Every structure is written in C-alpha cells, then in structure tokens.
Amino acid sequence: MRVLDTATVSAWARDCVHSLASLRPAIDEINVYPVADSDTGSNMLFTMTGAAAELKTAEPETAAEALRILARGAVASAKGNSGVILSQVVRGLADSAEGDLDGEWLAKAFGHADEVATGAVSRPVAGTILTVLHAVALAVRGDTRPIGEVAQEAAKEAAQALEKTPLQLPALARAGVVDAGARGLVAVLDALVGVLTGTEIQPERPLEVHAVPQAEAFAWEVMYLLDGVEEQSLPTLRKELSGLGDSVTVAGDGSGSHAVHVHCADIGAAIEAGLALGRPRRIRVEPLLTPTPIEPGGGIDRTVVAVVHGGELAELLRAESIPVLAVPEGEIPSIEDVLGLLNEAAGRHVTVLPGSVALTAAADTAAGHAMAADRDVVVIPCVSPVQVLAALAVHDAGRRTNDDVVAMAEAAAATRRGELRIAREESLTWVGRAQSGDVVGLVDDEVVLIEPAPASETNLVAAAMKVLNRMLALGGELVTVLSGAAAPPGVAEELAEQLRLEHPEVELMSYASGQAEAVLLMGVE
Numbered sequence: 001m002r003v004l005d006t007a008t009v010s011a012w013a014r015d016c017v018h019s020l021a022s023l024r025p026a027i028d029e030i031n032v033y034p035v036a037d038s039d040t041g042s043n044m045l046f047t048m049t050g051a052a053a054e055l056k057t058a059e060p061e062t063a064a065e066a067l068r069i070l071a072r073g074a075v076a077s078a079k080g081n082s083g084v085i086l087s088q089v090v091r092g093l094a095d096s097a098e099g100d101l102d103g104e105w106l107a108k109a110f111g112h113a114d115e116v117a118t119g120a121v122s123r124p125v126a127g128t129i130l131t132v133l134h135a136v137a138l139a140v141r142g143d144t145r146p147i148g149e150v151a152q153e154a155a156k157e158a159a160q161a162l163e164k165t166p167l168q169l170p171a172l173a174r175a176g177v178v179d180a181g182a183r184g185l186v187a188v189l190d191a192l193v194g195v196l197t198g199t200e201i202q203p204e205r206p207l208e209v210h211a212v213p214q215a216e217a218f219a220w221e222v223m224y225l226l227d228g229v230e231e232q233s234l235p236t237l238r239k240e241l242s243g244l245g246d247s248v249t250v251a252g253d254g255s256g257s258h259a260v261h262v263h264c265a266d267i268g269a270a271i272e273a274g275l276a277l278g279r280p281r282r283i284r285v286e287p288l289l290t291p292t293p294i295e296p297g298g299g300i301d302r303t304v305v306a307v308v309h310g311g312e313l314a315e316l317l318r319a320e321s322i323p324v325l326a327v328p329e330g331e332i333p334s335i336e337d338v339l340g341l342l343n344e345a346a347g348r349h350v351t352v353l354p355g356s357v358a359l360t361a362a363a364d365t366a367a368g369h370a371m372a373a374d375r376d377v378v379v380i381p382c383v384s385p386v387q388v389l390a391a392l393a394v395h396d397a398g399r400r401t402n403d404d405v406v407a408m409a410e411a412a413a414a415t416r417r418g419e420l421r422i423a424r425e426e427s428l429t430w431v432g433r434a435q436s437g438d439v440v441g442l443v444d445d446e447v448v449l450i451e452p453a454p455a456s457e458t459n460l461v462a463a464a465m466k467v468l469n470r471m472l473a474l475g476g477e478l479v480t481v482l483s484g485a486a487a488p489p490g491v492a493e494e495l496a497e498q499l500r501l502e503h504p505e506v507e508l509m510s511y512a513s514g515q516a517e518a519v520l521l522m523g524v525e
Contacts, residue, residue: 002146004101008195009066013052015191020045023187027180040180043080047087048188050077064097068254071095075253076225079284082181084249084261085129088117089185091254103150107143110136110154122238122248123340127169129181135161136189148196155189162186169344219245219263219371221286222270226250226258229278234258240273242336245371246343265370302349302401304408305341306388307333307359312514313385313482322392329516332358338366342375349376349401351408353392355385380409383445384419385513386480386523387412393525411525416474418443418467418522422455422486439519441467455519457488461495464520465502472503476524479506482513483520491520 020041027041054073060066071094074087092113096105114137117130124130139157143150165179166172172179193199229237234250237260241248245264252258260280264270267285274280305323308314314326325341327333342350352367354360360381367377382388391408399407419442423434429447434440437453441463448470451463468479479499483492492510499508515521 002102004063004106004147004196006060006063006066009060009063009070010055011195012192013048013055013070015194016048016188017045017052019187019191020048020184023184027183040080040082040184043083044086044181044184046079047074047077047083050074051087051090053077063101064094067094067097072253072255072257075251075257075259076282078251078259078261079223080221081247081249081261081263082129082184084120084251084259085117085181086184086188087253087259088120088251089113089133089188091252092116095254101147103147104144106147106150106154107140110140113137120249120251122242122250123246123334123336125169125340125344127165127167127172128179129185131165131168132158132161132179132182132185148193151189151193151196155186155193158182158186158189219265220267221247221261221263222267222283223259223261223285224271224274224280224283226260226274226278226280227256229258229274233277237273237277239334240276241270242334244269244273244335245369246336246339248336263371301347302351302397302404303345303347304351304353304392304395305345306353306355306392307338307341307363308355308385308388309359309516310355310385310485310514312512313355316511316513317388317392320392327359333362335362335366335369338363339369339371342366342372342377350378351405352377352379353388353408353412354379354382355388357383378405380405380412382412384415384417384521384523385482385515386417386521387415389480389482389509390415390523390525414525416444416471416476416524418464418471418520418524419518420460420463420467420520420522421518423450439463443467443470455486457491457494460488460491460519461498464491464495464522465498468499468522468524469502471522471524472506477505477507478525479503479508480523480525481508481510481520482515482518482522483510484513484515484518486516487519495520 024041024045028039051070051073055066055070058069060069071091074090078084078087093109096109096112114133117133118124136154136158140150140154162178162182165182238248238250241262244266245262247263249261250258260274262270271280271283306317307325309327309329311326314324317324323345325333325337352363354363363379366372367379380391391412394407394411396404421440423436423438423440425436427434431447432450434450439451439455439459440447441449449463449466451459496508496510
C-alpha cells in the first residue's frame with residue numbers, strides 16, 4: 001500500500017482498540033503519579049473506543065475525512081491526561097491530511113502531531129508519551145519512503161524511546177517501569193504498521209509492572225468539553241487551571257471544541273474557569289488517589305529538589321542527582337510547575353532549595369497548595385544560587401530528616417554573597433553614581449564598589465577581588481564562583497589565579513551558571 005485510504009483508517013481504529021484492550025490490565029497497574037494516570041490503559045482505551053465508534057457511524061468519502069472524524073471522536077471521548085494527549089496525536093495526523101496520504105505525508109504528520117500534542121500540555125515532562133512522540137517525529141523527519149516503511153520506522157523508534165523513559169524520569173527508574181502512556185502509544189503505532197503492511201505486530205515491550213496499593217482520594221480529576229471559547233483566551237484558561245493544580249491539558253479537536261483536563265482540589269473553580277470563557281459540557285469528575293511515595297535506595301523517604309534560573313546551573317545540579325526545575329531568566333514558575341516538581345519527587349518529605357527571593361516565594365506558595373497536602377514540604381529560604389550550593393554541600397541523606405534540613409538551612413544562611421553586575425542605566429548608589437556599562441559590585445545586596453566601564457576581563461577580575469577581599473576579611477574557608485552568561489571566557493580562570501596568589505589558604509570552586517543578571521556570583525563559607 002502506498003497511500004492511506006478510508007478502509008485502512010477504519011482498520012487502524014479497530015486494531016488500536018484491540019491492542020489497547022489487551023494491554024489495559026498491565027498498563028493500569030503502573031501507578032507512578034503524576035507521570036501517568038493511575039488507570040492510563042483504561043483512559044487510552046476509552047478514548048480510542050469512542051473515536052472508533054464515531055467513525056463507524058459515519059460514511060467518510062476520503063481518508064482525510066475519516067481521520068478528521070476519528071480526531072473529533074477522540075477529543076470528545078478523551079479521558080484522563082493520557083487520553084487527551086492520545087486524542088491530540090490523532091488530531092495532529094488529521095490536521096495534516098491533504099493530498100496523497102503517502103509516506104511523505106505520514107512523516108510530516110508525525111511532526112505536526114508532536115507539535116499539537118505538546119502544545120496541549122501546560123507543563124510537558126521528559127520521559128513520558130510526549131518524549132516518545134518527539135523521538136518519532138525526529139526519526140522520520142523528511143522521510144519519503146513508502147508509507148508502510150515510514151510507519152515501521154516510527155514504531156521502531158517509539159519502542160527504543162520507550163525503553164529510555166526510566167533514564168529520563170527518576171520516578172520511573174525508582175519504580176522500575178517504563179512510562180505507561182508511552183507504552184500505549186507504541187501499541188497504537190504497532191497497530192498502524194499492522195494495517196499498512198498486513199503484518200501482525202507482536203513485539204516484546206515489557207512493562208515491569210509493580211502494583212501499588214491505593215490510598216484515600218486527596219484531590220480530583222476534572223474533565224469537560226468546552227465549546228465557544230476563542231483561541232486567544234486559551235492561554236488565560238491554561239494559566240487559571242495551572243494555578244489550581246497540575247496535569248493541565250487544553251486540547252482542541254480542530255472544529256472549535258476543546259477537551260479540558262486538570263488534577264486539582266477545587267472542582268468548582270476548575271469548572272468556573274471554563275464557564276468564564278465558554279460553554280462546558282460532558283463534565284466528569286473522578287477521585288484522584290494519593291500515590292504511595294516511591295522510596296529511593298536505602299528506604300529513606302525524602303528528596304531534596306531545587307528551583308533555579310540558569311540552564312547550566314540546572315545541569316550542574318542534575319549531574320549531582322538533584323531534581324531541578326529550571327526557570328527561564330526573569331520569569332517566575334507557575335504553581336503547576338512547582339507542584340509538578342514536588343509530586344515527581346520520591347518520598348513523602350521534600351526539601352526545596354530555591355535560588356532567589358522570587359523563587360522562594362513561588363516555592364512557598366506551592367508548598368502550601370492543596371495539591372501538595374500529602375507531602376511534607378519544607379522550603380529553605382535562599383536568595384542566591386551560591387546558597388543553594390552551600391546547602392547541598394552539607395546535605396547528608398543518612399541523617400534524620402529534621403537534622404538534615406536544619407544543617408542545610410544553617411549553611412545557606414551562613415553563606416555571604418557577592419555579585420558583579422553591569423549597570424544598564426545611570427543610577428545613584430551609596431558609594432556614588434554608576435553610569436551605564438559600569439561594573440557594580442555588591443555584598444549581600446548592598447552596593448560596595450563601582451568600576452568604570454568597559455567591563456573587560458581585567459576590570460572584572462579586579463572588581464571581583466575587591467568584593468572577595470571585603471567578604472574574606474570576616475573569615476572564610478571556601479569560595480564559590482558562578483560565572484554568568486555575559487562573563488568573558490577567561491575571567492573565571494584569571495580570578496582563580498589571583499585568588500590563589502592573595503588567599504592561598506582558601507579553597508575555590510568555580511562553575512558556569514548561565515545566569516543572565518549577574519556576570520559573577522560569589523559565595524564565601
């Protein structure tokens with residue numbers, strides 16, 4: 001077969017239902033909240049069953065029309081986060097359906113499906129169905145082979161990406177499972193290969209199921225279809241829902257209707273958010289079960305996480321096995337962003353290390369949110385990334401939880417902070433007037449020096465040493481330096497050499513942070 005036709009679309013819908021039905025019991029037993037719905041298999045099966053039923057009652061004249069009917073049925077029947085995302089995969093294929101539905105079309109359609117599905121999710125998470133779909137889109141990009149071969153390549157890549165999901169999401173690795181929604185997507189792609197090639201696909205896709213006992217309901221899964229909402233209002237709706245909870249998706253069917261999904265503690269507020277912008281219908285509310293926390297090695301029921309600005313700093317922390325929420329410079333994370341970090345952490349006790357005053361406030365708000373009520377969350381106030389690093393330096397997973405929190409809090413509070421910034425405009429400070437382009441030095445947020453422009457490597461090193469000498473006058477054994485995105489390439493090395501000459505007794509740790517506001521961040525312990 002070289003093109004997709006109506007009979008093939010119908011057969012694919014039927015086989016998807018059969019494949020998901022056979023996998024449903026195994027997928028449902030994976031309960032790694034909130035990586036997947038606790039009944040992911042049932043939700044995906046419910047979604048595709050409704051879509052197939054919608055197609056069965058219609059008489060489409062073309063394959064493109066059949067895909068559009070299938071997409072509308074999938075969105076209307078979408079259940080759970082996984083079902084909504086699956087509906088967007090089908091919608092992505094339908095939106096791209098024009099001309100000959102051949103291999104070249106399928107390759108492009110997977111790319112569009114990737115964009116549509118990811119766009120429907122307020123906070124995409126690595127190691128999930130979206131990660132596998134993205135890997136598929138990249139693998140077949142630009143492919144012009146016959147449609148059956150493109151589908152085979154997509155299914156093969158999906159299976160390989162599925163096996164990597166535990167490496168991308170710590171909660172999966174600790175539970176010893178692959179992502180449930182991604183496993184369902186592999187079944188859907190295997191079914192597509194089967195109808196396009198006439199070959200029954202029964203590959204080994206182990207789940208390594210670990211059944212988890214259920215607990216009491218602590219929140220609710222709210223779902224409804226929303227009609228009459230204008231496209232420009234969708235960001236407002238997503239923001240409103242993200243303030244109520246997590247797992248937010250707002251997914252369109254291409255015909256003006258949207259499937260809305262959120263995990264939250266306030267059912268009324270979730271529905272009212274839709275009422276303010278459109279007409280909700282087919283409202284469904286189901287209890288959300290408290291997951292049993294996943295214990296890391298050694299049975300210690302706690303995790304330390306960080307919330308920071310700067311991509312390089314985030315990667316530095318991840319390399320130390322610290323779960324991190326990397327926030328774009330100048331932005332504040334949403335409640336959903338922080339809740340996602342808290343709920344994905346292993347253990348019931350979570351210690352949060354935020355890298356600024358604003359990030360501390362955001363973490364405090366999320367820690368007191370109803371959706372985090374089943375977690376014991378402690379936010380250690382930090383006003384700089386150097387305090388985050390100081391706290392982590394004394395973290396000891398073998399200590400009692402309370403003792404460890406106290407030790408980290410004391411280390412953060414005892415760390416003196418210095419900064420070098422480039423003045424953006426003329427300003428008056430305690431030590432004089434700074435002109436645009438001048439190097440401004442601060443100690444604990446107080447301006448202590450101004451070096452005239454330009455901000456050359458020599459000027460920056462000289463200013464940094466003046467700031468460090470001022471801090472080290474009160475004592476100190478360890479200096480931590482984080483170079484920002486605007487720091488000249490050799491400034492960290494030159495500063496290290498100068499510090500060794502003037503203070504050989506002091507140990508120095510230097511890292512790139514990617515921070516945009518400060519050229520250099522310095523901490524003294």
